[in-house]
Amino acid sequence: MRESDHDLLRWARIDARRLSLDVSREHLLRWYRQMLLARLVDDRLADLRAGGYASGGASCRGHEAAQIGCIAALSIGTDFILPYYRDLAAMLALGMPPRAIFLNQLSRGSDPISNGRMRPAQWNSRALNVISASGLVGTQTLHAAGIAFAARIRGEAAVALTFFGEGATSQGDFHEALNFAGLHHLPVIFVCENNGIALSTPQGTQMPVQHVADRAAAYGMPGVIVDGTDLLAVIATARDAFANARAGKGPTLIEVVVPRLATDAPDPRDPVLALRGYLLSRQDLTDAQDERLRADLGIMIDAALQEAVNAPSPDPATVAEHLFSDSGASSRKEA
């Protein structure tokens, strides 16, 4: 079979799954609200950075459906999420409030993610089972495999869902993680948000294979490609992967192909506009309702931003706090 035929088959299977999805208007509107929320919060963060009020973090513009589609398929409170810096939409969809995002971006003392200690966007939440990523690209894939292994040993139902860019798939950590997860049939879902460029390195100059999904075969797991601007296709794909993981059938590598709307030239593939068009065509949404929703979200987001702007920076007297665990602190005292 020629490579292009193989690809066509792979995409066709996703299409069939997408069409078999039975989703209610209520669900669609909930996901659309999450997409808009992410887009509008992302816009405010971009303004803060452009205005010199904040640094660090990366835009998720164009990645919204990729992230929200995967979150829609998991069980909050049971499953573990190991994100990377671009996963703003995933965090908001999980239930992290915009106030927390802004406090974190502005490094305020009351930032619930790191008390203003870490670089912004190293998301974590004990309540939501979100594990903080290291600053090193791709390490979270190993943590995901380890967490899934621990869940297996403990007899827990948890699935580990981890996100990363295509650049991370050239790191050794990624290959060790897939090898281990494939060997032990672990309940892990590896999601590559492929936007085609790692900082300044185009995909074609760092990978000897055409698709990230092609890497999966070496580790005995399915590698699936999905259009990351199509929320329903992502949900259908992620649901299949979760069902397999929960049934003991092992891990899946999902390559979600997304546009880089924040930095590239204008791209007609916009996941927010795509879902909006779908909702309008089904008459699940009117233009007036859409405008109202955007206005309401804007008011809520601006209030959250204002609260974060007014919040104080960390108290210098607390500089040594929140850096080590309590147990680590006591063992150092003993030493």
Ligand SMILES: Cc1ncc(C[n+]2csc(CCOP(=O)(O)OP(=O)(O)O)c2C)c(N)n1
């Ligand atoms: C091990 C390591 N190498 C290099 C970097 C510097 N770095 C930070 S982000 C990044 C690009 C990663 O690209 P990709 O994984 O495709 O994610 P994207 O930002 O495109 O979503 C690089 C090289 C790093 N943080 N860690």
